[in-house]
Amino acid sequence: MEKNPNSYINVEFDQKSGSFVRYFISFCACMDGFNYCWPLLFLDGTFLEGKFKGNLLAATAKDGNQGLFPVAFAIVDSENSANWEWFLRNLKEVVGDGRTLTFISDRHVGLLQSMPNIFPSAHHGYCLFHLQMNLRDHMKYVSASHKVGLMRKLRDCAYAPTVACFNEKLEALKKSSTVVIENFLKDLHPKHWANTYFRGQRYGEMCSNAAEFFNNWVRDAHQLPITKLVDMIRGQIMEPMAECRVKCTKWPDVICLKMEKKLTMAYNDSRSWCVSQANDNVYEVHSHPSILVDVARRVCSCFQWQINGFPCSHAVVAFRDSGRDIHESIDHAFHIDTFKETYNGTIYPIPTMGKPSSTPTDYMIMPPAVKRPPGRPKRKRIPSRGEVVQHIRSGRCRKLGNNNRKTCKEPI
Incomplete structure (x- = not known):
């Protein structure tokens, strides 16, 4: 707090x-x-492997160049409902209520219970990868190829852009394994995982990859004591922020480098398409099939512009024929000026040179009590030699050879 x-x-x-x-x-x-990143947060937890065990919970965002942007993290004893609720309450103090947020998580029960109470206006998306793994676990005595086929059909349902397309894909999924799919989808509303019914803006992000990447990014710190772990993560966040602050000054365009490349690719894909103009804002793109684009409302009948929050190939070719500047219609989160504001702040080092030395009279927080992991048997106490001899003399143990405690057939 001082530095x-x-x-x-x-x-x-x-x-x-x-x-x-x-x-x-x-x-x-x-x-x-x-405040300058996408209003999108990825939530996930991972195990710590150090002396004190525990879990690392993290909330991670993405900047306008699709880069990882850690927002907050916490160290708790375990990933349970109480700790997730505590984490979200603290997170609300950080992100505030200024924007409508979208969360993507692995559907932990603690998040399902506390999210509607702490962030009532937010949208909660379920990680598609975890849903596919859950579906796989629901199927027993099923061939691997059939499992893969069902997981692929679930993915098709999630990516379906329209209600008609979703219903068609869902019907094909149910026909493959009616009982399993009905049981799996019984408490799984499509508003949390399907593009057709999702009302938040997740910029095409269907999985919690950013959170998983953050966990792997700080994996070297997982075995450190708590204070060392926190300081190492601070250093790992501090250095990339400084690098991003420098590299964006070399970008020549209006929007971030990766997004400019995506725009160029979309332009190359749509170069051969013809366009007909209906009015000042509405265009018909003669691709296969024919597509309607409204540049003023930022909508396309292929729905990819709305889903991804970034112009699709149909929108790019419509802007090309309209003579307008497409950069003016791109979400400001992708602009270089916004990217610079994202990394305008600085995380300062915490040098140990000026750190006052502690004394026994200072109040110090003691290390946490280490809990035995579930499923791990308690360590057996090895009896002393005297106990073994006394046990043998009592007649309850058959003596084999010398007085070796390993030959004792009855428990002490």
């Missing part, structure tokens, strides 16, 4: 034992930068 003012930190510890419970942090530079 990075206005950051948000919440540390909880047991009042009786003084031991660590959980920790949440969002640096001021991340809080300010998220």
Whole structure:
């Protein structure tokens, strides 16, 4: 808090034992930068492998160049409903209520329970990859090829752009395995996973890949003690932010580099298409099939412009024939000026040179109590030699050879 003012930190510890419970942090530079990112957050947790175990929960966004932008993270004892609710309540203090947010997660029960209460106006999308894995787990005594086929058909349903197309794909999915699919979709409303019914804006992101990438990005820190882990993650966020601040100054265009490349590819794909003009804003693109584009409303009848939040090939060719500047109709989140504002803040180092040395009289938070992982048997106590000899003399154990405790047939 001294080196990075206005950051948000919440540390909880047991009042009786003084031991660590959980920790949440969002640096001021991340809080300010998220205001210029997509209003989209990926939520995920991963195991920690150090001495104190626990879990790392993270909220990750994407910048206008589709780059990873960590917003907040927390260290908790386990990934359960109480900790996810606590994480979301702290996250709300960071992201505020200024924008309608979209969350993408792996459908953890803690998120399903607490999300509607803490972020009532937000949209919650389910990770398609996790849904496919859940569907696979629902199928027993089924060949691998059949499982892959059902997972592919579920993916087709998720990507369907219209209601008619969705119903067609869903019918094909149900015909493949009626009982399994009906049980799987019983409590799974398509408004959380299908493009047709999803009302939020997730910019074409169907999976929580950004959150998974963040977990892999900080994997080297998973085995460190808590304070070292936090400081290593701080350094890993600090350095890329400085690099992004420099590299965007070399971009020559109006929008970010990756998005400019996508725009060029869309233009090359649509170069041979003919366009007919209906009025100042509406155009018909003679592709296969014929497509309607309204450049003023930013809609296309292929629905890819609306789903991805970025002009499709039909929109690009319509702008080409209209003589308008397409950059003016692209979401400002993809502009270089917005990208610069995203990385305008700085995460400052925390040098140990000026750190005051602690004394026994200082109040310190003790390490957390390490819980035995579920399913791991308790370590058996090895009896002493005297106990083994006494056990043998009692007549309850058959003596084999010398007094070797390994030959004892009865428990002590």
